[in-house]
Amino acid sequence: xxxxxxxxxxxxxxxxxxxxxxxxxxxxxxxxxxxxxxxxxxxxxxxxxxxxxxxxxxxxxxxxxxxxxxxxxxxxxxxxxxxxxxxxxxxxxxxxxxxxxxxxxxxxxxxxxxxxxxxxxxxxxxxxxxxxxxxxxxxxxxxxxxxxxxxxxxxxxxxxxxxxxxxxxxxxxxxxxxxxxxxxxxxxxxxxxxxxxxxxxxxxxxxxxxxxxxxxxxxxxxxxxxxxxxxxxxxxxxxxxxxxxxxxxxxxxxxxxxxxxxxxxxxxxxxxx
Amino acid sequence: xxxxxxxxxxxxxxxxxxxxxxxxxxxxxxxxxxxxxxxxxxxxxxxxxxxxxxxxxxxxxxxxxxxxxxxxxxxxxxxxxxxxxxxxxxxxxxxxxxxxxxxxxxxxxxxxxxxxxxxxxxxxxxxxxxxxxxxxxxxxxxxxxxxxxxxxxxxxxxxxxxxxxxxxxxxxxxxxxxxxxxxxxxxxxxxxxxxxxxxxxxxxxxxxxxxxxxxxxxxxxxxxxxxxxxxxxxxxxxxxxxxxxxxxxxxxxxxxxxxxxxxxxxxxxxxxx
Numbered sequence: 001x002x003x004x005x006x007x008x009x010x011x012x013x014x015x016x017x018x019x020x021x022x023x024x025x026x027x028x029x030x031x032x033x034x035x036x037x038x039x040x041x042x043x044x045x046x047x048x049x050x051x052x053x054x055x056x057x058x059x060x061x062x063x064x065x066x067x068x069x070x071x072x073x074x075x076x077x078x079x080x081x082x083x084x085x086x087x088x089x090x091x092x093x094x095x096x097x098x099x100x101x102x103x104x105x106x107x108x109x110x111x112x113x114x115x116x117x118x119x120x121x122x123x124x125x126x127x128x129x130x131x132x133x134x135x136x137x138x139x140x141x142x143x144x145x146x147x148x149x150x151x152x153x154x155x156x157x158x159x160x161x162x163x164x165x166x167x168x169x170x171x172x173x174x175x176x177x178x179x180x181x182x183x184x185x186x187x188x189x190x191x192x193x194x195x196x197x198x199x200x201x202x203x204x205x206x207x208x209x210x211x212x213x214x215x216x217x218x219x220x221x222x223x224x225x226x227x228x229x230x231x232x233x234x235x236x237x238x239x240x241x242x243x244x245x246x247x248x249x250x251x252x253x254x255x256x257x258x259x260x261x262x263x264x265x266x267x268x269x270x271x272x273x
Numbered sequence: 274x275x276x277x278x279x280x281x282x283x284x285x286x287x288x289x290x291x292x293x294x295x296x297x298x299x300x301x302x303x304x305x306x307x308x309x310x311x312x313x314x315x316x317x318x319x320x321x322x323x324x325x326x327x328x329x330x331x332x333x334x335x336x337x338x339x340x341x342x343x344x345x346x347x348x349x350x351x352x353x354x355x356x357x358x359x360x361x362x363x364x365x366x367x368x369x370x371x372x373x374x375x376x377x378x379x380x381x382x383x384x385x386x387x388x389x390x391x392x393x394x395x396x397x398x399x400x401x402x403x404x405x406x407x408x409x410x411x412x413x414x415x416x417x418x419x420x421x422x423x424x425x426x427x428x429x430x431x432x433x434x435x436x437x438x439x440x441x442x443x444x445x446x447x448x449x450x451x452x453x454x455x456x457x458x459x460x461x462x463x464x465x466x467x468x469x470x471x472x473x474x475x476x477x478x479x480x481x482x483x484x485x486x487x488x489x490x491x492x493x494x495x496x497x498x499x500x501x502x503x504x505x506x507x508x509x510x511x512x513x514x515x516x517x518x519x520x521x522x523x524x525x526x527x528x529x530x531x532x533x534x535x536x537x538x539x540x541x542x543x544x545x546x
Contacts, residue, residue, distance in 0.1 A: 121370055134469050142422065143527065145413075145415050145416060145448060147448045147449050147452065149415065149445065175420045175525045178472040179420065179524075179525065182473075183523075192470065193470045193527065195466045195529065197464070197465065197466045199451040199452075199464060200462065201451070201462070201464075224527065250452040250455070250456075252448045252452065253451075254448060254528070254529070
């Protein structure tokens with residue numbers, strides 16, 4: 001079963017991603033001093049460092065179900081000299097927190113892996129105080145396009161999307177944040193696209209995003225895609241070559257993340273669970 | 274041969290487009306008092322009004338090869354009470370202007386229709402004074418995606434792209450602005466994506482953009498697409514239905530325009546023509 005987030009190159013990939021899109025994702029995400037913020041599924045802490053660093057007066061409570069990831073996250077946060085993060089080993093569907101015990105929640109690159117993201121958003125809502133907010137970041141692989149255009153590169157990307165679908169997730173979830181937040185019972189959802197546009201004028205994004213974030217992510221499913229016979233090796237490899245081609249000096253690459261913010265209603269009939 | 278820009282519904286479509294994306298495209302486009310600005314292919318003046326209104330001290334020289342479009346543009350600019358536009362009936366490849374006689378140039382939704390957009394950019398460069406800038410806006414139909422996703426809607430969109438290609442144009446040109454500006458010999462190109470993100474929280478964009486700008490544009494090629502046997506009627510109509518579906522309350526629609534700005538080199542070996 002494919003879940004990205006584990007492995008050696010994958011760690012470097014997540015670092016490259018965090019570095020190349022950190023401003024895009026975190027630039028306008030701040031939580032007030034004294035607030036208690038839940039980070040859902042912190043993984044290896046790639047986002048936790050930005051989250052905690054940008055809101056030094058907030059207390060972050062970060063959890064993940066993987067002890068290995070959590071260990072990395074703890075190291076990383078310590079190395080950054082951040083003291084405002086508490087880590088908890090737990091699963092989203094069995095959290096040891098009291099209802100209405102958080103001011104805000106932060107959910108980054110998590111919903112894409114869940115078979116019922118709306119149920120997850122409703123769970124998070126129960127943990128929020130009335131008037132508290134949820135902040136979500138998700139990508140959308142259907143938003144990727146590039147120059148030169150390549151059908152076979154899109155077929156390689158589709159392998160990743162298909163494998164994530166078979167694992168119960170949705171790699172094209174970004175565009176759905178608005179209706180999901182509405183369906184989960186939140187008020188006033190506000191969704192904004194965050195485009196990563198990469199041309200030769202930003203070589204650090206060519207390397208950090210086009211190559212090491214996106215193309216590596218697709219490349220990582222090669223073995224699984226071939227084993228599942230979703231694609232043949234020659235086609236997959238040609239697709240990957242065309243993705244690297246978009247990182248050449250006359251190439252262009254575009255990808256869109258989505259940020260959604262919404263409020264737990266102050267007077268709610270609580271979740272429709 | 275398909276060229277959008279003519280016809281009754283098309284006029285309303287262009288108005289809806291101009292109204293719904295005017296800030297996105299023109300919000301940061303201003304030319305200094307006293308400057309002489311060439312608008313290439315002004316059409317019916319949908320952009321001319323914003324251009325001239327936002328830079329009241331600049332003198333705009335707008336040309337188009339269609340007298341019918343030009344007549345509409347003249348009316349529209351007069352109705353807006355703008356006195357800083359001069360209209361010229363001319364073709365891009367036979368312009369009556371002296372070399373290096375403009376401070377800036379503005380080219381909006383024109384390159385997508387040309388078989389050699391780089392040659393056009395080089396022609397424009399000859400008309401610019403050294404150090405003058407060219408500002409370009411183009412869309413990219415390959416940037417369109419929506420919720421719910423629909424393969425058949427993408428097939429309907431592909432009809433428009435294919436017909437524009439057969440007419441010598443490129444409906445997916447937006448992503449190519451950076452390499453085109455480099456190839457045309459401009460300095461310091463800066464390209465930025467301008468995303469139209471539409472969900473139910475902005476009903477004016479649902480109507481003005483998803484329905485009346487994008488879906489109408491695709492719908493307009495129905496006859497031609499069927500005549501050219503690019504698609505069958507049932508598939509095309511199903512695709513259009515799915516585009517309207519994205520305008521329902523739980524639907525989402527995304528499209529990206531690109532703005533490019535670049536400078537004519539001060540000391541150039543002039544154009545490689």
